[in-house]
Amino acid sequence: MSEIIRRKLARGAASGHEGGPGADQGWRLAFARACRDGIGLHVEVTGLRLARRGLAELLDLPPERAMIVLLDGPGGGLGMVALSPDLLAALIEMQTIGKVAAQPPAQRRPTRTDAAMVTGILDRALIELEGILAEEADFEWAGGFRYASFLEDPRPLGLLLDDQPYRVLLTDLSLGEAGRKGQVILALPAEGKAARPVARRGGKTPPRESGAGFAAALGEAVMAADCVLESVIARVTLPLCDVMALEAGQVLTLTGAVLEKITLVGIDGRPLGLARLGQHRGMRALRLADIEASDGGAAGESGEPASAPAMDTGFDPGVLDMAQGLDFGQCGEEAGFPAAFDPAQRFLATG
Numbered sequence: 001m002s003e004i005i006r007r008k009l010a011r012g013a014a015s016g017h018e019g020g021p022g023a024d025q026g027w028r029l030a031f032a033r034a035c036r037d038g039i040g041l042h043v044e045v046t047g048l049r050l051a052r053r054g055l056a057e058l059l060d061l062p063p064e065r066a067m068i069v070l071l072d073g074p075g076g077g078l079g080m081v082a083l084s085p086d087l088l089a090a091l092i093e094m095q096t097i098g099k100v101a102a103q104p105p106a107q108r109r110p111t112r113t114d115a116a117m118v119t120g121i122l123d124r125a126l127i128e129l130e131g132i133l134a135e136e137a138d139f140e141w142a143g144g145f146r147y148a149s150f151l152e153d154p155r156p157l158g159l160l161l162d163d164q165p166y167r168v169l170l171t172d173l174s175l176g177e178a179g180r181k182g183q184v185i186l187a188l189p190a191e192g193k194a195a196r197p198v199a200r201r202g203g204k205t206p207p208r209e210s211g212a213g214f215a216a217a218l219g220e221a222v223m224a225a226d227c228v229l230e231s232v233i234a235r236v237t238l239p240l241c242d243v244m245a246l247e248a249g250q251v252l253t254l255t256g257a258v259l260e261k262i263t264l265v266g267i268d269g270r271p272l273g274l275a276r277l278g279q280h281r282g283m284r285a286l287r288l289a290d291i292e293a294s295d296g297g298a299a300g301e302s303g304e305p306a307s308a309p310a311m312d313t314g315f316d317p318g319v320l321d322m323a324q325g326l327d328f329g330q331c332g333e334e335a336g337f338p339a340a341f342d343p344a345q346r347f348l349a350t351g
Contacts (some may be wrong), residue, residue, distance in 0.1 A: 075193035087182030100176035115150035141192025
């Protein structure tokens with residue numbers, strides 16, 4: 001009885017940062033649940049070790065031909081996940097043929113396609129780990145990490161990761177009914193920067209998906225997304241037979257092309273504003289006009305935007321050679337189309 005009491009006291013006195021029953025057991029459950037719920041792969045953890053390693057020691061841990069994945073965490077911290085070739089093959093097989101093959105996989109290097117297929121599983125496991133550790137001290141170093149990128153070559157890993165101590169979870173696995181062996185290595189910075197969830201009365205923590213913090217984080221992610229804009233000088237519509245007959249050196253007539261009135265178009269094809277073409281520090285550039293001018297609110301009687309200041313375009317308008325039409329000949333069987341093709345209608349008639 002005294003031995004049991006001493007063990008409990010020692011466990012309670014142990015530093016929460018070292019995990020104990022926290023991060024190691026949490027990762028055991030989180031990864032197994034992610035594989036089971038995500039792709040239907042039943043994983044049994046046969047061995048799990050939590051250790052501290054320096055950067056030089058960490059680089060020697062991944063097995064040969066392992067998939068190396070970088071994780072992005074709080075405070076700009078970077079972590080790493082390494083999947084052994086057997087584990088990676090099992091994850092791919094479950095998503096392609098629905099089972100883990102009995103024979104060992106062929107030796108090959110991981111690809112970006114492999115990384116795309118396991119990204120969801122890794123993020124799911126990390127989210128599960130956060131939920132398990134929501135009220136544990138280990139959340140400070142094991143929480144807040146997500147998939148960042150895949151390394152085709154493990155050699156730059158030593159340059160990407162900071163030279164600092166890491167907490168490493170080495171997990172040995174038995175995969176599916178075939179019983180194939182695999183290993184996953186999770187390495188995170190030892191000094192964590194994740195903010196622990198604030199507990200409510202009654203010991204319950206608020207859901208991470210709600211509150212002003214989540215709204216702000218979502219807003220930052222959305223505003224950081226790329227937005228593609230196209231600058232349109234003019235549009236030309238041609239029958240398909242004319243397009244097929246285009247040759248180098250031919251000149252197309254651009255009706256209504258004006259360098260001082262260029263339309264900015266979004267990805268959905270809607271006009272978003274007006275601009276004028278010029279140059280800035282030797283590069284082509286667009287100077288935005290008043291956004292309201294694109295809707296006609298600030299345009300004068302001539303249709304020109306009132307707020308666009310004068311600007312040296314730096315281009316010779318003669319480059320837009322306005323040819324007097326195109327003569328590509330008759331369209332139809334001579335151009336390789338069936339007789340039912342009507343160039344004037346611009347579509348192929350079907351019976």
